[in-house]
Amino acid sequence: METIDICKIEDNDILLRYHYLTGFLMVFQHAKITDILFNFDQILLDNGETEDIYHLLAYTGIGMVFARENDVEKAEFYFNKVLEKIYRYPIKKVEDTWRVLNIVYQCGEFYASIHELEASNVLLNYAIKICSDNHVTYYLARAAAQLAQNAIEEKKDKNDILELIYDARAYAKINRNEIKLKELKQLEIAVKKGL
CATH class of the missing domain: 1.25.40.10 (Tetratricopeptide repeat domain)
Structure with a gap:
């Protein structure tokens, strides 16, 4: 530029x-x-x-x-x-x-x-x-991951949060977004442990 x-x-x-x-x-x-x-x-x-x-x-x-x-x-x-x-x-x-x-x-x-x-x-x-x-597809994983973060903050049902995480993970796989996949894995572990 x-x-x-x-x-x-x-x-x-x-x-x-x-x-x-x-x-x-x-x-x-x-x-x-x-x-x-x-x-x-x-x-x-x-x-x-x-x-x-x-x-x-x-x-x-x-x-x-x-x-x-x-x-x-x-x-x-x-x-x-x-x-x-x-x-x-x-x-x-x-x-x-x-x-x-x-x-x-x-x-x-x-x-x-x-x-x-x-x-x-x-x-x-x-x-x-x-x-x-x-x-x-570029923004799909990012938007879905932020929706999952929002759901955590809103203290939504664990299964609803996990569904959002899984959606975001699927989108991240499509884009081969390794960074987002790692973040989502950590988020999934935290949610399953009950944060």
Whole structure:
């Protein structure tokens, strides 16, 4: 990404895509908060439609940054902006599927982290529905595993929790996600022991 000269990009859609991808990469690489926010601001200051997918991705990315910094109030402000709009966003292209899934999953994970499990569960189940409707598997294991974690926190029946774990494990096997499989095995052992 660093070798791309953004001054030479004339297509606004490509420029917005560059900023959102760079922003998320910076979040996952734990870059400085000011650099990440500046990157997402490039999207938010764009004069295009304010409810387009890039704006929703920017709000999500900013929410993730504030969540990383343990500033729940600010993180929730940005995730709430997304929550109001993501259910109405039409999935027209394959790219939309992946972008919406990213947003929905990140929101679901955030709301779980602040113990708003009802909102988290709705979002994660929506992510699973999108995966099912569009025949994609990447987010299935992650969403199902978070649903299992939520069920544990909600003190649901042990068999219901184990079913969620087994679903997540099946999805993780499809994706060959060895890390998630190990996490789920440990979770299963803990649940069977009664936590």
